[in-house]
Amino acid sequence: MSDVVELILADHRRFEQLLQGLREDDTDHASLRSELAALLVAHAEAEEDEVYPKLRRAASTAHDVEHGEEEHAEINQALLAFLELTELAGDSYASTLGKLAEVVDHHTEEEEETLLKDATENLAEAERERLGVAFIASRKARLDADCGRLENVRLLVQQTAGRLG
Ligand SMILES: [Fe+2]
Ligand SMILES: [Fe+2]
Known part of the structure; x- marks a missing residue:
C-alpha cells in the first residue's frame, strides 16, 4: 500500500495515539515525545517536499498549500516549546x-478536508501511488537524520519565523 493519501492519514492517526499516550500518567513521556517530534517533523517536511508541490498546480489549492505550510510552522513552534520542557x-x-495537540489536531483535520480530499478526487491512483513512494522515501531520510531533536526543531523554527508574521 503506497497511496499517498492513505499513508498521510495513517500518520495523522499515529499523531493522535502519541498525543493520547502523552496525556496518560503511566506512560513513558520522554520516549513518546521523541517519537512524536520525529514523526511530526518528518511527516510535514515530506509533505512539503513531495506532496504539496503536486497539489499546488491546481489554482484552487494553492491557497490551501500556503496555509498548510503556515500551520506546519505553527506546529514546529508549539513542538519546540514542548521539547524544551x-x-x-x-x-x-x-x-x-x-x-501542541490543539495545533496538530486543527491542521490534520483541515488538511484532510481540503488538500487530501482534493488529492483523492483529482489525482489518478497511479499518481497517488507514485507520490506515496516519494513521500515515504523523504520521510525516512528525515527520520534517519533524527529530525525531531531539539536543535533541529529550533533551527526549523528560526528558518520559518518570517512565515508566521
Ligand atoms: Fe499531514
Ligand atoms: Fe501537513
Missing part, C-alpha cells in the same frame, strides 16, 4: 502539550 509532568507540561 525538562519536567514531563505537571501543569506546565499539560498546558504545553495541550497547545
Whole structure:
C-alpha cells in the first residue's frame, strides 16, 4: 500500500495515539515525545517536499498549500516549546502539550478536508501511488537524520519565523 493519501492519514492517526499516550500518567513521556517530534517533523517536511508541490498546480489549492505550510510552522513552534520542557509532568507540561495537540489536531483535520480530499478526487491512483513512494522515501531520510531533536526543531523554527508574521 503506497497511496499517498492513505499513508498521510495513517500518520495523522499515529499523531493522535502519541498525543493520547502523552496525556496518560503511566506512560513513558520522554520516549513518546521523541517519537512524536520525529514523526511530526518528518511527516510535514515530506509533505512539503513531495506532496504539496503536486497539489499546488491546481489554482484552487494553492491557497490551501500556503496555509498548510503556515500551520506546519505553527506546529514546529508549539513542538519546540514542548521539547524544551525538562519536567514531563505537571501543569506546565499539560498546558504545553495541550497547545501542541490543539495545533496538530486543527491542521490534520483541515488538511484532510481540503488538500487530501482534493488529492483523492483529482489525482489518478497511479499518481497517488507514485507520490506515496516519494513521500515515504523523504520521510525516512528525515527520520534517519533524527529530525525531531531539539536543535533541529529550533533551527526549523528560526528558518520559518518570517512565515508566521
Ligand atoms: Fe499531514
Ligand atoms: Fe501537513
